[in-house]
Amino acid sequence: MSSTSLISFSLPSYALVLILFLALFFPQPLESSSDYATLVYKDCASQTFTDPTKSQSQALSLSSLFQDLLAHSSQSKFFKAVEGESETAISGFFQCRGDISGEECYSCVNELSQMSNTLCSQAMAARVQLYGCYTYYEADGFHETSTSEANLHYKTCGESKAVVDGFAKLRDTAFATLINGVVHNNGFYATSYDSVQMMAQCEGDLGGCECGECVSSAEQIAQEECGESVSGEIYLDKCFISYTFYPDGKPINPHPENGQRGNNNSNGKAAAIVVGGAAALFLGFIFLLLIRSWGKKEDD
Missing domain, CATH: 1.20.5 (Single alpha-helices involved in coiled-coils or other helix-helix interfaces)
Structure with a gap:
């Protein structure tokens, strides 16, 4: 076949070739591994806005609270607010992970407000934790049964067990590094120690010493509850930790909460x-x- 006959292809043929090329070289993006809006857990108070003289005003206060939190979420990773007056006031805050952008924080907090209304409808207090952010609010006069920093809200331990000698010692040494890092890095720290990737974050207004104590409590729970599990996540009142052990030393970041982000940026750019x-x-x-x-x- 001559080159002239090749050029006589019709326009739709070229368009088809172009479409196929774009499909091969620019496929639809896979679901992001940094899905910050994925629900981790929820904790809704059993008490609800049932007082007819207050419920409507409390609902309005809650709505205003979330609007105020959202308005600050693109500029701050932690913000507290109070909305309403007297007995119908609602206080609360949000906190985003220290390693996400302002845009990601805004999107995460926006999802928080919707999830809170759906998952904890009419609850006088609620805590909703996503991978990238969390929120807590409570109505005036509501008191949690426990406000201890060591109050465990949620834990999960990986099903896989470490089969290497010295894993417990390696994990505990990594935990010591994590405590030191989170205390000296404004309450958020994500790092790797040998083959262990880990992350910790404390509530935004928690002092350095209190933050270290909280993370230490979370690590103790991980040691006792997760044992030889290669991964774990522990969420307390005032802090959380997560860790993953990679026997081959090659972290793949299967979840957004595990380790640092962007390790392969240079390869991706190339x-x-x-x-x-x-x-x-x-x-x-x-x-x-x-x-x-x-x-x-x-x-x-």
Whole structure:
């Protein structure tokens, strides 16, 4: 077949080739591993807004509270507010993870307000934890049964067990590094120690010593409850920790809460440059073929 006959392809043929190319080199993005809006747990008070003289005002106060929190979420990772007056006031706060952007924080807090209304409808107090952020609110006069920093809200331990010698010692040494890091880094720390990736965060207004004590309590729970599990997450009143052990020393970040983000940014950028260059060359080739094809049709 001659080159002339190749150029006589119709426009739809070129379009089809272009579509196939774009589908191969620019596939639909997979679900992000940094899905900060994924629910971790919820804790709703059993008491609800049932007093007819207060319930409507309390509901309005709660709505205003979430609007106020959302308004600050793109500029701050932690914010407290009080809405309403006297006996119908609602106080609360949000906190985003220390390693997410303002835009991600805003999206996460926006999801929090919707989830809180759905999951803890009419509750006088609620705590909703997502991977990237959490919120807590309570109505005036409501008191939790426990406000201890060591009050456990949620824990999960990986099903896989470590089969290497010295795992407990390695994990505990990593935990000591985590405590020191979170105390000296404004209440948030994500790092790797040997083959263990870990992260800790304390409530935004918790002091350094209190933060260290809280994280220490979480680590003790992890040691006792998770044992030889290669991963775990512990959420207390004032702090949380997560850790994952990678026997081969190659963390893959299967969950957004595990370890640091962006370890492969340079590789990703290099791949983007290569793919982008190939795309530009191919699109330029298609454009030339289209021009020649149109010119041939006009001559005919």
